[in-house]
Amino acid sequence: MTAKVKVTNLVKTFGNNEVLKGINLEVQNNEVVVVIGPSGSGKSTLLRTLNKLEAPTSGDIIIDGMNIADPKTDINKVRENIGMVFQHFNLFNNLSVSENIMLAPVELKKEDKQAAAEHAKRLLKTVGLESKFDATVQSLSGGQQQRVAIARALAMDPDVMLFDEPTSALDPEMVGDVLAVMKNLAKQGMTMIVVTHEMGFAKEVADRVVFVDDGNIQEQGTPDEMFNHPKNPRLQDFLDKVLNV
Amino acid sequence: MKRKFASLFAGFVMLAAMVFALSAGITPAKAETTYQIGTDVTFPPFEFANKHDKYVGIDIELLKAIAKDQGFKVNIKPTSFNGAVQAVQSGQLDGMIAGMSITKEREATFDFSKPYFTSGVVMAVTPNSKTTSLKDLRGKKVAVKTGTSGADYAKSIQKKYGFHIVTFDESNDMYQDVITGNSAACFEDSPVMRYAVRQGTKLKIVTKPVENGPYGFAVKKGHNQKLLRMFNKGLADMKANGEYARITRKYLGAKGSSDTSSDRTFWGLIKQNRSALLGGFEETVWLTIVAIFFATVFGVIVGLLGVVPNKFFNGLSTTLIYIFRGLPLLVLALFIYTGIPSLTNQKIPAFVAGTITLMFNEGAYIAAFVKGGINAVNIGQMEAARSLGLPFGKAMRRVILPQGIRIMIPSFINQFIITLKDTSILSIIGILELTQTGKIIIARNLEGFKVWTIIAVIYLVVITLLTWLSNWVQRRVRL
Numbered sequence: 001m002t003a004k005v006k007v008t009n010l011v012k013t014f015g016n017n018e019v020l021k022g023i024n025l026e027v028q029n030n031e032v033v034v035v036i037g038p039s040g041s042g043k044s045t046l047l048r049t050l051n052k053l054e055a056p057t058s059g060d061i062i063i064d065g066m067n068i069a070d071p072k073t074d075i076n077k078v079r080e081n082i083g084m085v086f087q088h089f090n091l092f093n094n095l096s097v098s099e100n101i102m103l104a105p106v107e108l109k110k111e112d113k114q115a116a117a118e119h120a121k122r123l124l125k126t127v128g129l130e131s132k133f134d135a136t137v138q139s140l141s142g143g144q145q146q147r148v149a150i151a152r153a154l155a156m157d158p159d160v161m162l163f164d165e166p167t168s169a170l171d172p173e174m175v176g177d178v179l180a181v182m183k184n185l186a187k188q189g190m191t192m193i194v195v196t197h198e199m200g201f202a203k204e205v206a207d208r209v210v211f212v213d214d215g216n217i218q219e220q221g222t223p224d225e226m227f228n229h230p231k232n233p234r235l236q237d238f239l240d241k242v243l244n245v
Numbered sequence: 246m247k248r249k250f251a252s253l254f255a256g257f258v259m260l261a262a263m264v265f266a267l268s269a270g271i272t273p274a275k276a277e278t279t280y281q282i283g284t285d286v287t288f289p290p291f292e293f294a295n296k297h298d299k300y301v302g303i304d305i306e307l308l309k310a311i312a313k314d315q316g317f318k319v320n321i322k323p324t325s326f327n328g329a330v331q332a333v334q335s336g337q338l339d340g341m342i343a344g345m346s347i348t349k350e351r352e353a354t355f356d357f358s359k360p361y362f363t364s365g366v367v368m369a370v371t372p373n374s375k376t377t378s379l380k381d382l383r384g385k386k387v388a389v390k391t392g393t394s395g396a397d398y399a400k401s402i403q404k405k406y407g408f409h410i411v412t413f414d415e416s417n418d419m420y421q422d423v424i425t426g427n428s429a430a431c432f433e434d435s436p437v438m439r440y441a442v443r444q445g446t447k448l449k450i451v452t453k454p455v456e457n458g459p460y461g462f463a464v465k466k467g468h469n470q471k472l473l474r475m476f477n478k479g480l481a482d483m484k485a486n487g488e489y490a491r492i493t494r495k496y497l498g499a500k501g502s503s504d505t506s507s508d509r510t511f512w513g514l515i516k517q518n519r520s521a522l523l524g525g526f527e528e529t530v531w532l533t534i535v536a537i538f539f540a541t542v543f544g545v546i547v548g549l550l551g552v553v554p555n556k557f558f559n560g561l562s563t564t565l566i567y568i569f570r571g572l573p574l575l576v577l578a579l580f581i582y583t584g585i586p587s588l589t590n591q592k593i594p595a596f597v598a599g600t601i602t603l604m605f606n607e608g609a610y611i612a613a614f615v616k617g618g619i620n621a622v623n624i625g626q627m628e629a630a631r632s633l634g635l636p637f638g639k640a641m642r643r644v645i646l647p648q649g650i651r652i653m654i655p656s657f658i659n660q661f662i663i664t665l666k667d668t669s670i671l672s673i674i675g676i677l678e679l680t681q682t683g684k685i686i687i688a689r690n691l692e693g694f695k696v697w698t699i700i701a702v703i704y705l706v707v708i709t710l711l712t713w714l715s716n717w718v719q720r721r722v723r724l
């Protein structure tokens with residue numbers, strides 16, 4: 001079986017700052033990979049190169065058999081199959097909840113308006129917000145906004161979902177709802193790459209945990225291997241800090 | 246995506262082409278017998294608009310009589326003395342008659358007709374001034390008007406009598422400077438000064454006329470020689486048949502044409518100048534609307550070029566904004582009106598030149614805040630849209646622009662008001678808008694304070710209306 005996502009020797013520099021120093025990573029179909037690591041280690045940058053929000057400096061990124069590092073690849077087509085959820089939600093402020101969800105399917109002629117509206121309703125139901133169909137973005141709480149953002153990302157029926165710290169901008173009481181939606185997605189077999197500091201989520205949901213530090217993958221394994229038998233001293237150090245607060 | 250930029254760029258090129266086509270289209274075909282003649286707007290009794298808004302004065306009547314005698318037509322363009330000089334030199338105008346003294350310096354770039362009038366410079370002071378002769382001027386200020394023989398004369402004796410020179414563009418401003426006491430005296434051609442005094446200007450003439458270079462009709466050196474010959478022949482005819490004497494007597498005689506009888510209250514001034522003010526008002530509004538339209542199109546295109554992901558277009562946008570925001574409006578207007586024709590040998594009507602000037606200048610400001618408005622939209626909005634697979638253009642149109650425009654609207658309203666005010670600067674190239682109309686009226690009746698008050702009130706009224714309209718549109722649009 002070929003990997004859903006295959007990253008080879010990925011290097012990303014900002015000016016003189018080499019943020020990713022040759023990452024190799026494979027993600028299989030239906031796999032849930034959780035990326036952890038200290039602040040500034042390059043987790044977001046790694047995630048953002050996967051849908052080319054950041055262009056890779058060198059290396060290859062193959063998703064569904066298409067190399068997005070190749071300038072000839074139509075990146076818009078590839079992005080239609082990769083959903084992304086941001087730390088700060090980034091819902092479109094000029095559109096209502098339903099319009100946020102329907103925008104891409106209608107603009108990209110995947111669905112007509114009617115079908116898109118039906119689809120949006122179903123998606124809102126799965127994230128527990130069917131009553132917010134016509135609401136404005138500004139009227140929602142952070143947790144609600146993030147759940148709408150997940151629904152929006154799902155509207156194009158992607159086969160990979162990227163999450164960049166989806167709960168770190170939320171009040172603690174909102175975190176549970178969002179994580180529940182994500183767990184549900186994982187259960188349905190969605191391929192997911194999740195950057196998070198929620199170690200509980202990692203232990204419970206991840207098939208594999210990847211520890212990034214200093215622009216490299218320092219160690220990876222099952223949650224049990226990573227949390228109960230960490231080998232790399234940096235990982236031990238990191239876990240000490242995040243688990244004993 | 247490349248194609249999007251290409252079409253954006255094509256749109257820009259088309260706009261430029263359109264403006265030039267427009268300018269070429271409006272340019273009147275140069276008929277064999279019609280000459281474009283420049284003149285000053287404010288030099289009575291040689292040229293000024295009478296209370297029926299018709300250009301009259303010694304120069305005007307003489308030129309018309311000569312044209313009739315010699316069988317050619319003239320189209321008289323009152324710009325300003327300096328404006329006419331530049332327009333003749335750039336080929337925008339065929340000749341000028343504006344109480345212009347024949348001097349060695351001017352003969353380097355102009356060919357003059359035979360002298361048609363001999364004048365002399367006099368000094369004028371306030372009625373109870375202690376300054377009564379040139380000797381009293383030491384250490385004091387003297388007001389002159391640019392380009393006049395009074396100014397030349399003042400310069401020639403400045404060292405000897407030890408005074409400072411203050412220069413004005415309009416006669417009325419020069420007189421006012423003396424009346425208010427800023428300057429001790431002014432120098433002006435005797436007929437002009439006498440006319441001003443007859444109009445009620447509170448000055449008195451205290452010296453005998455000192456002869457200066459006589460007045461001549463001028464064309465660009467080496468050009469329009471046929472016109473010059475016809476002028477000379479016609480002038481000789483006019484002197485022979487008594488027409489010349491009749492015209493000069495009409496304006497210089499003891500009872501000479503003057504305008505003192507009329508009502509000088511605010512209401513009286515408005516009534517007398519109703520059609521002139523209305524015409525100026527219309528021109529100002531029309532110019533504002535056309536300029537706002539083109540400036541908005543230009544500004545939005547250049548602003549968008551500044552945010553597309555393409556280094557070349559970003560650079561182009563920055564450069565255009567830098568140049569057109571950096572140039573003073575006055576310089577840009579004169580450059581376009583007099584500079585372009587000397588490069589292309591194509592005349593530009595003042596209105597078109599004015600519109601282009603405003604399009605570039607106001608457009609540059611619009612481009613800057615369009616760019617700023619778009620950049621002010623959180624980068625996350627664009628990233629979210631792109632991550633869904635929306636191409637740049639669609640993301641821009643559906644997500645970024647609607648939010649950016651809301652940020653820009655107050656700036657747009659502000660810029661429209663500035664555009665309206667900036668049209669007044671275009672009086673420099675002779676567009677008969679509100680400010681130029683004011684100058685012309687004042688040149689005749691010398692009621693500077695009252696007329697400028699009327700003009701100021703009209704501007705405020707228009708600006709208020711424009712602000713209301715903008716606010717109404719803003720509420721309507723509700724993006």
Ligand SMILES: Nc1ncnc2c1ncn2[C@@H]1O[C@H](COP(=O)(O)OP(=O)(O)OP(=O)(O)O)[C@@H](O)[C@H]1O
Nearest residue numbers: 014017019037038039040041042043044045046165
């Ligand atoms: N657009 C950019 N331009 C320049 N430097 C950047 C840019 N984006 C990220 N960096 C730098 O790259 C490094 C890694 O940043 P990144 O956001 O990937 O870290 P992270 O692991 O996601 O951290 P955090 O946990 O704080 O989100 C940082 O040093 C950051 O300053």
Ligand SMILES: [Mg+2]
Nearest residue numbers: 043044045165
């Ligand atoms: Mg991050």
